[in-house]
Amino acid sequence: MAPILEVKGVDAGYGKLQILFNVSMEVEPKDIFVIVGPNGSGKSTLLKTIFGLTRIYKGSIRFNGEEITGKPPHDIAKTGIAYLPQTDNVFAQLTVAENLKMAAYTLPPDLAQERISEVLERFPLLKARLKDKAMTLSGGQRQILAMAMSLIRKPKLMLFDEPTAALAPKLAAEILDEIIKLRDELGITIILVEQNAKKALQMGDKALLLVGGRVMYRGGAKELLEHPELGALYLGLKK
Amino acid sequence: MVLNVQLFLDTMAYASVLGLLSMSLTLTYIVSRVPNFAHATFAAIGSYMVLIVVWLLGIYKTGPSWGVYYASLPLSFIVVGAVALLQYLIVLRPLAKKGISIDGLMIATLGIDIILVGLLNISADFLEEIFQQSPDKDLRKLVTYPRSGYLSSYEPTIMGVTASSILGPLLLVVSTVGFYLFLTRTKFGTAMRAAIENPQLAETLGINVNLVYSISWFIAGGLAGIAGVIMVMTTKLNPTMGWLLIVSVFAGSIVGGLGSLFWGAVGGLLIGFLEQFGVYYTQIILGALTGETVSLGNYRQVFSLGAIVVMLLVAPQGLASLNWGKILSRLGLRR
Numbered sequence: 001m002a003p004i005l006e007v008k009g010v011d012a013g014y015g016k017l018q019i020l021f022n023v024s025m026e027v028e029p030k031d032i033f034v035i036v037g038p039n040g041s042g043k044s045t046l047l048k049t050i051f052g053l054t055r056i057y058k059g060s061i062r063f064n065g066e067e068i069t070g071k072p073p074h075d076i077a078k079t080g081i082a083y084l085p086q087t088d089n090v091f092a093q094l095t096v097a098e099n100l101k102m103a104a105y106t107l108p109p110d111l112a113q114e115r116i117s118e119v120l121e122r123f124p125l126l127k128a129r130l131k132d133k134a135m136t137l138s139g140g141q142r143q144i145l146a147m148a149m150s151l152i153r154k155p156k157l158m159l160f161d162e163p164t165a166a167l168a169p170k171l172a173a174e175i176l177d178e179i180i181k182l183r184d185e186l187g188i189t190i191i192l193v194e195q196n197a198k199k200a201l202q203m204g205d206k207a208l209l210l211v212g213g214r215v216m217y218r219g220g221a222k223e224l225l226e227h228p229e230l231g232a233l234y235l236g237l238k239k
Numbered sequence: 240m241v242l243n244v245q246l247f248l249d250t251m252a253y254a255s256v257l258g259l260l261s262m263s264l265t266l267t268y269i270v271s272r273v274p275n276f277a278h279a280t281f282a283a284i285g286s287y288m289v290l291i292v293v294w295l296l297g298i299y300k301t302g303p304s305w306g307v308y309y310a311s312l313p314l315s316f317i318v319v320g321a322v323a324l325l326q327y328l329i330v331l332r333p334l335a336k337k338g339i340s341i342d343g344l345m346i347a348t349l350g351i352d353i354i355l356v357g358l359l360n361i362s363a364d365f366l367e368e369i370f371q372q373s374p375d376k377d378l379r380k381l382v383t384y385p386r387s388g389y390l391s392s393y394e395p396t397i398m399g400v401t402a403s404s405i406l407g408p409l410l411l412v413v414s415t416v417g418f419y420l421f422l423t424r425t426k427f428g429t430a431m432r433a434a435i436e437n438p439q440l441a442e443t444l445g446i447n448v449n450l451v452y453s454i455s456w457f458i459a460g461g462l463a464g465i466a467g468v469i470m471v472m473t474t475k476l477n478p479t480m481g482w483l484l485i486v487s488v489f490a491g492s493i494v495g496g497l498g499s500l501f502w503g504a505v506g507g508l509l510i511g512f513l514e515q516f517g518v519y520y521t522q523i524i525l526g527a528l529t530g531e532t533v534s535l536g537n538y539r540q541v542f543s544l545g546a547i548v549v550m551l552l553v554a555p556q557g558l559a560s561l562n563w564g565k566i567l568s569r570l571g572l573r574r
Binding site: 015051053072073074077078082083085088089090091092093094098101102103105106149153 | 338426429430432433436437439440441442443444445446447448
């Protein structure tokens with residue numbers, strides 16, 4: 001099967017500060033692809049690079065066979081990729097309804113309303129909070145809203161940057177279960193950056209281990225989890 | 240000391256100008272985080288549009304006419320909006336992309352202000368030359384106008400009251416309410432709020448943040464242009480007229496809190512009333528104490544600077560940050 005996303009030899013960073021060095025990866029359709037690594041290894045930067053939010057010095061990124069290297073984020077969003085940042089992933093000052101409308105910004109009005117109704121069916125807790133400002137939602141509810149916003153454009157690929165950060169363990173587990181459902185029920189390909197490496201590798205199909213902006217491992221997620229050295233060395237996993 | 244009716248009417252026009260300018264300055268500040276020192280000169284450009292309308296529509300021959308407003312308001316909105324947009328696109332955005340600090344961008348707006356005033360001086364010379372060389376005797380009478388003209392003689396009156404005293408507050412209310420409805424009831428207005436709050440997230444959702452910012456600058460410039468039309472009815476036309484106003488405009492925005500368009504408008508209004516009445520009553524008091532006629536018109540900025548100091552000491556985040564529900568309850572105006 002042809003990969004849905006191909007990253008080839010990418011060097012990227014912010015301004016003159018290079019963070020990623022010669023990073024390559026291929027993501028198969030409907031996979032959960034996990035990116036793990038120590039703090040500051042460039043995991044979030046890799047997601048941002050795929051979404052056009054950093055400066056790419058070298059290399060190429062193709063999505064569904066289409067070159068997206070150097071495209072602005074609002075154009076990449078239209079190709080079918082959704083990106084959920086680690087924090088500030090909803091508009092706190094806008095109501096839940098306005099947040100959903102903004103997520104449907106690029107859609108024609110009729111289709112936008114239809115898609116908003118669909119995500120409200122999927123996440124009924126948002127229905128009761130439509131008129132509330134997003135700043136009044138709990139951390140878990142905000143993640144659900146962010147997910148709902150991403151789903152409105154029916155993306156083929158979703159990039160999650162630490163969706164469970166600062167959430168209680170029970171809530172974090174619920175969010176990760178929801179991500180698995182997105183793949184299983186809607187067939188969406190997932191790229192997941194997650195602090196809880198063990199949990200992420202357990203749910204993932206493929207994995208990439210980044211250290212200092214360089215790829216240290218690329219292959220099966222379960223294999224990395226059981227790797228005799230890498231997990232213990234870089235991810236704090238017990239041998 | 241009784242309330243002077245003419246003073247009140249003049250103040251309504253002047254305070255509305257400051258309200259419009261402080262609101263639009265706040266908009267550019269929210270969008271770009273840059274204090275724009277060229278903003279009051281935007282209004283001066285709007286004022287020059289009135290002279291051009293008086294000339295080109297032949298109003299200098301016919302006398303007071305509503306045509307002054309019908310033509311000047313849309314013309315000023317578009318021309319000054321375009322100037323503000325160019326400032327953003329040609330200077331501020333490229334500099335911001337290069338990582339220039341806010342201080343650097345602020346200095347850049349000062350430079351733009353000087354350039355704009357220079358261009359207004361050139362335009363004033365050009366207009367003087369045209370008027371002087373004209374075979375039209377009536378047009379030759381306008382020769383002093385580009386540098387020191389009172390255009391209020393061409394504005395109509397409503398039941399004996401100069402139109403700017405009524406139109407100024409009306410335009411401020413319409414602009415504020417219209418802008419509020421635009422921001423809360425339209426898709427693009429909501430996108431504007433979203434892009435201002437979190438540009439990166441807005442971009443990830445497919446909102447063209449650059450377009451949103453460009454339109455914000457255009458609207459802010461347009462509102463400054465409208466303010467300029469009212470301003471020239473209360474002040475003498477001059478290329479540097481904006482420089483005399485910029486302190487008061489900033490005072491209005493700071494009193495409002497620099498984060499809310501509504502409170503920016505309120506801040507501008509308050510500063511306008513404070514300056515006008517402050518000067519008037521201080522003159523009366525000092526006159527009574529000294530027994531001489533005292534003129535403090537040139538010191539009006541003392542009141543606006545004083546307001547900035549008081550506001551920064553009492554409520555550094557401006558009027559927008561105050562708990563108005565609690566304040567109204569304490570005053571017995573709300574249960």
